[in-house]
Amino acid sequence: MVGAGASAASAADKITIIVGGMEKQIYLPAVLTQQLGYFKDEGLDVELVNSRAGVEAENELLAGAVQGVVGFYDHTVDLQSKGKYIQSIVQFSQAPGxxxxxxxxxxxxxxxxxxxxxxxxxxxxxxxxxxxxxxxxxxxxxxxxxxxxxxxxxxxxxxxxxxxxxxxxxxxxxxxxxxxxxxxxxxxxxxxxxxxxxxxxxGGDYPAASFYVQSSWLEGHKDEAQKLANAFVKTMKFIAGHSAEEIADKMPKDYYA
Missing domain, CATH: 3.40.190.10 (Periplasmic binding protein-like II)
Known part of the structure; x- marks a missing residue:
């Protein structure tokens, strides 16, 4: 039986992930992971927040307002050139889409x-x-x-x-x-x-949609980071093993509106 103290701890450990455009098909894995219950299966309390563009999402991450971003890999490279260190934990795609x-x-x-x-x-x-x-x-x-x-x-x-x-x-x-x-x-x-x-x-490959976090957060939250990676990888396996219709059936009904 889970006590009240454990519930309070769980609530305090909420992980907020900002998505650089939740309506974009390239970022579908974020919403699908939540819909499939894979975050909960890993014991995580995850909130997804929508953003109009990846650059807005990265600003929220750097400000410490969120713990992770579902956005393009190129932001990790761009920010390193500015002395900001973030790391991609899961890569969703091999093309920009x-x-x-x-x-x-x-x-x-x-x-x-x-x-x-x-x-x-x-x-x-x-x-x-x-x-x-x-x-x-x-x-x-x-x-x-x-x-x-x-x-x-x-x-x-x-x-x-x-x-x-x-x-x-x-x-x-x-x-x-x-x-x-x-x-x-x-x-x-x-x-x-x-x-x-x-x-x-x-003229070459361009890694695109990914899940990234601040390097400093990763150092202090390796267990949570691994659980997040586990959840997203399960989703990628689900996508690989199911038809477009089966995937769409799992999404919120207003997602394609």
């Missing part, structure tokens, strides 16, 4: 080389979509200043930016990609949803 979409209103944009003078949508300034967009531009001969980056988030805000011609092209993930392709309001310019397509676009 991102697509550079171009508005149907702008057929003149046929490749990233045509970004000159355009306003390009990213989830947030300093986000992974920002990093990737800038790299695509530089790789295709452009310089910073040849184009404008506009933070428009994902989902409905990204779609509205395309419809209102606030952006001529932009980087986003599923399910936003599918919605704009279905209506014909945008088309794929650069596809980074598979390792093969990513190598074509970037």
């Amino acid at each position: 991102e697509v550079e979409l171009v508005s149907a209103k702008h057929p003149e944009i046929k490749s990233p080389a045509d970004f000159k003078g355009a306003t390009l949508g990213v989830t947030g300034l300093g986000s992974s979509t920002d990093f990737l967009t800038q790299y695509l531009a530089v790789r295709n001969g452009l310089k910073p200043g040849d184009y404008t980056l506009l933070p428009v988030g994902a989902g409905n805000t990204f779609i509205a930016a395309v419809k209102q011609d606030q952006i001529q092209a932009g980087m986003t993930t599923e399910p936003t990609i599918a919605k704009l392709l279905q209506t014909g309001e945008a088309k794929v310019l650069v596809d980074m949803r598979t390792p093969e397509k990513t190598k074509e676009a970037l």
Whole structure:
């Protein structure tokens, strides 16, 4: 029998994880882990908090407001260059899952080389979509200043930016990609949803969605970190062994709204 003292200790040990866009399919493992009960199976009390972009999530982590982030691996590299040390515990994907979409209103944009003078949508300034967009531009001969980056988030805000011609092209993930392709309001310019397509676009591999924590937190919470890793790995095995329909059935009913 669990006593009241144990319950209080459990509540005090809540782990808060911020997700860099919970509606994004690339971060589905976070919500799915919670839905499958794998955090509880490991004896963890985990709260998931939504964020519009990975850069906002990393700021919350550095401020100590949360214990971990589900976001892109490239933030671990970027922050090390600034003297901040975070570590990825679990890697979810080998490709960004991102697509550079171009508005149907702008057929003149046929490749990233045509970004000159355009306003390009990213989830947030300093986000992974920002990093990737800038790299695509530089790789295709452009310089910073040849184009404008506009933070428009994902989902409905990204779609509205395309419809209102606030952006001529932009980087986003599923399910936003599918919605704009279905209506014909945008088309794929650069596809980074598979390792093969990513190598074509970037010239090499690009580890993407992951779970990371501050190195200092990891040193003092190795047991909790291992349990979190266990839960996420169970989820990745579940995804590998089940169909898309079976996975969707486990998600919250309003997740794909």
